[in-house]
Each structure stands twice: as C-alpha cells, then as structure tokens.
Amino acid sequence: MSTFGAVVTAIGAVFLFLGSLGVFRFPxxxxxxxxGTKCTTLGAFLTVIGVGIMEPEWFPKALLIALFxxxxxxxxxxxLGRAGKKSGVPMWRGSVVDRSADFKAFLLAIMLxxxxxxxxxxxxxxxVIASALVSLVASIVFYFLQAPDVAMAxxxxxxxxxxxxxxxxxxxxxxxxxxESS
Amino acid sequence: MNSFVLVVLxxxxxxxxxxxxxxxxxxxxxxxAVAVDTTAxxxxxxxxxxxxxxxxxxxxxxxxxxxxxxxxxxxxxARYLEGGIQ
Numbered sequence: 001m002s003t004f005g006a007v008v009t010a011i012g013a014v015f016l017f018l019g020s021l022g023v024f025r026f027p028x029x030x031x032x033x034x035x036g037t038k039c040t041t042l043g044a045f046l047t048v049i050g051v052g053i054m055e056p057e058w059f060p061k062a063l064l065i066a067l068f069x070x071x072x073x074x075x076x077x078x079x080l081g082r083a084g085k086k087s088g089v090p091m092w093r094g095s096v097v098d099r100s101a102d103f104k105a106f107l108l109a110i111m112l113x114x115x116x117x118x119x120x121x122x123x124x125x126x127x128v129i130a131s132a133l134v135s136l137v138a139s140i141v142f143y144f145l146q147a148p149d150v151a152m153a154x155x156x157x158x159x160x161x162x163x164x165x166x167x168x169x170x171x172x173x174x175x176x177x178x179x180e181s182s
Numbered sequence: 183m184n185s186f187v188l189v190v191l192x193x194x195x196x197x198x199x200x201x202x203x204x205x206x207x208x209x210x211x212x213x214x215a216v217a218v219d220t221t222a223x224x225x226x227x228x229x230x231x232x233x234x235x236x237x238x239x240x241x242x243x244x245x246x247x248x249x250x251x252x253x254x255x256x257x258x259x260a261r262y263l264e265g266g267i268q
Contacts, residue, residue, distance in 0.1 A: 006186055009190060009231065009234075010186070010189070010190055010193075012227065013189075013190045013193040013194055013197075013227075013231075014193060016193070016194055016197045016223075016224045016227055017193045017194070017196055017197045017200075019197070019220060019223075019224075020196070020197035020198070020199075020200040020201045020220060020224060021197075021200055023200060023201055023204045023216060023217055023220045024200040024201070024203055024204045029210060029212045029213045029216060032204065032213060032216050032217070033216045036201075036216050036217070036219065036220035036223075037219075037220070037223075040220050040223040040224055040227075041223065043223075043224070043227065044223050044224070044226055044227035047190075047227035047230060047231055048226075048227060048230045048245075051230050051231055051233070051234040054234060055234060055237075055239075057239075058233075058234075058239060058242060061239075061242045061243075061246070062230065062242065064246065065226070065230060065242065065245055065246050065249060068246065068249050068250070069223065069226060069227075069249055072249065072250075072253040073223060073253075075253070075257065076219055076253055076256035076257050076260065077216075077219065079256065079257045079260030079261065079264075080212060080215055080216055080219060080256065080259075080260045080263075082260065082264055083212055083215070083259070083260040083261070083262075083263035083264040084210070084212035084216075084263075085264075086263070086264035086265065087210075087211070087212065087263050087264060087265075089210045089212050089213075
C-alpha cells in the first residue's frame with residue numbers, strides 16, 4: 001500500500017516537473033499558463049493523494065487539500081489568462097491558426113474562373129450568369145474584409161440589378177454572340 | 183531520508199528552479215505571474231510531501247492555508263493586471 005502511494009507521489013512529482021518545464025520553455029504567456037496549470041494541477045493532486053495513501057490516517061485532510069487545488073487552480077489560471085488578454089499580451093504567432101487567408105484565396109480563384117468564363121461564353125445568357133457569380137463571390141470577399149456595407153451593395157447591384165439590366169438588354173437584342181453582331 | 187524522498191525532492195527542486203528562471207526572464211508581467219502561480223501549486227504539493235517526510239500531521243494545515251492564500255494572491259494579481267481593482 002505504501003509502495004503504491006510512493007509511486008503515485010513520484011508520478012505527481014514528475015508532472016510537477018513537466019509543468020514547470022512547460023512554464024520555462026513555452027513561447028508565450030498563454031502556452032505557459034496551459035502547462036503551468038493543467039500539468040501542475042494533476043501533479044499536485046497526485047503528490048498529495050500519494051501522501052494520503054502512504055499515511056492512511058492523513059487521507060481526509062490530504063483529499064481536502066487535493067480537492068482545493070483542483071477547484072482553485074482553474075479559477076486563478078483563468079483570471080491570469082484573462083489578465084494577459086486584457087493587458088494586451090500578444091499571442092505567439094504560431095498559436096494563431098488563421099485559415100481565412102486560404103479561404104479568401106479559394107474565393108478569389110472562383111472569381112477568376114467565373115470572370116474568364118464571362119469572356120469565353122458565346123451564349124450571352126451564360127455570360128450574364130457567370131458575371132452574377134463573380135459579383136456574388138466578390139460580395140463574400142468584401143464581407144471577409146470587414147466591409148459588410150460594400151458587400152451588400154455588391155450583392156444587390158452587382159448580382160441583382162446589373163444582371164437584370166443585362167437580361168433586359170438581351171431580350172431586346174440577340175442572345176448569341178456571333179461574327180456579324182460583334 | 184531514503185532515496186525515494188531524495189528523488190522526489192530533487193524533481194520538485196528542478197521544477198521550482200524552472201519556474202524561477204521564467205519569473206526572472208519574463209518578458210511580460212503576466213508571464214511572471216504565471217510562473218509564481220505555478221510555483222505556488224508546486225510548493226503546496228511540496229509542503230504536503232514534507233509533512234510526510236517529517237511525519238507531522240499538523241504540517242498539512244500549513245499546506246492548506248498556503249493553498250488558500252496563494253489562490254487569493256493569484257486572483258488579486260490577475261484582477262489588478264486586467265484593471266479590475268482601481
């Protein structure tokens with residue numbers, strides 16, 4: 001029984017060491033907080049419980065201390081993380097996972113393909129539909145660039161009104177673009 | 183003092199040393215606060231372990247008080263850093 005307690009205590013001490021290693025090695029305050037809290041909470045819990053197992057009559061008080069650590073450590077680390085965020089400590093650049101750049105490139109590629117289709121299509125109706133697609137995707141891009149008003153104008157005028165005017169013009173003239181009309 | 187006690191004490195000593203190094207290097211104030219908060223947790227565990235080593239039940243109370251007070255200290259530091267206490 002006391003061997004088991006010793007093993008638990010030793011594992012706890014190793015976790016305390018690993019957590020502190022994280023505090024020392026990690027690149028920014030949020031990563032350090034992550035290591036310094038999660039890892040040392042488990043480490044302290046195991047160490048205290050291990051002592052409680054080695055000395056069975058101490059177990060209730062050891063459990064009380066362990067539960068207290070388990071309850072308070074997340075609270076204080078949350079407060080510290082909040083303090084870091086509010087006092088403007090920047091995140092390590094590797095922590096920022098920003099996929100919106102990839103998505104914007106994807107949207108721009110769709111716009112490019114649609115715009116090329118506008119010039120290639122001989123059926124003017126198809127060309128108008130392709131140009132409406134260009135406007136729709138452009139409005140999404142504007143939205144991503146934090147310009148919702150421009151996005152709304154692009155969607156309503158580019159995709160809606162302009163398309164309507166083009167279709168009106170096609171109905172009054174010819175639908176096919178051929179040699180003599182161009 | 184058997185070898186088990188020495189090994190655990192050595193591991194915890196290295197842990198405290200690493201936290202101290204982070205506290206010295208910073209670079210920001212929250213970094214130092216995190217280092218000290220981590221040290222507090224490690225020290226609480228160390229106090230319980232030392233109570234076991236010295237075989238004094240009453241020493242557990244010190245660990246409990248230490249845990250309570252460092253928790254209050256960490257929250258106070260954090261609240262100050264975010265501008266909660268004027």
